[in-house]
Amino acid sequence: MSTDAFQTLRVLSQQVIDFAEPVPATQELIQNWHGAAFDVLGTRCVISADETRMIVDLGDTIPLPGVKHWVRGLANVGGRVVAISDLTSFLSGGAKTSGGKQALIVNGRGIHTGLMIEQSYGGVRLSTEQLRTDIQVADELQPYISGVFSTNDGDYALFDTSKLLIDANFTEASVITSS
Template sequence: MDQVNFDRLRAMAQHIGQNAAPVPLANRYVEYWYGAAFEVLGVRCAVSLEEIRKIVDVTPTVPIPGVKRWVRGLANIGGRLLSIADFSSFLSGGEQTSNGKQAFIVSGRGIHTGLLIDANFGGVRFPKNELRTDVAVAQQLQPYVSGVYTAEDGDYAVFSIERLLNDTDFSQAGIAVNN
């Protein structure tokens, strides 16, 4: 490039820089919490995307002898046998069961299982700083909920898979047999 053309480009760049509108600054940076929304026991909930492996359609299950009644059975999910837990039945002490067709696959503490949910509403995001801890949730969910996000379509209880997996009632699904 010859000097004349280079000088023209430099002059144009200076002109643009002097006459351009300033770049608008964001008023504030918003950090978001990302989750998957679902329903259990008639309550809209959300679980962090970091706590679930995937959401799957549940195939027919094969019953497992010697387990609590909320364990639906084994299902072939992607070529792997997984136990499927009826989330509604577990939380309600067997009073309600789920008719859902999808499950969250979760892992932790040596447990790899599917949690059958009543309905799947897809992905959600909420500003992290808007998590509220002063909103009441259903009694069955209280031990597993860390707070509530409010959206235009209602409240979403933030469900903790870690708390669920740490619950011995859930992690010890086998029924003790007395000899």
């Protein structure tokens, strides 16, 4: 390599250093949360995409004898038999029922079930920075809420199905007692 070529590379190297833009400041990574939004007891809720298999339009259900008032029956969902429960009726102790015809199909703790909801808003993406634990929700919902996403569009209560699926009041749906 000739001295002139080496000197040219040295000049170019210095020009790159002299005229280079500064390294941008480190940007904070904002974590997004994904889920489905729905109404229950007049409260807009969200459920994690990890806990929801799908939102379905419900047809007729086959009633089951000997179960609590909020168990609507069995439905064929995608070729699979799924127990459907009226979430509004369960949470309100039967004082209200869901007028909706949709269900969230959830799976957790080995339980595959459908939760009848009042209305679905489809998928949502929220920032985890918007999640707060100091916002109160209706007393009936409180045991199943893990926080509230506070957004410009309003609040979304984070419904935690794992809390519902360990609640004996929900999992023990039979009214028949053994003797």
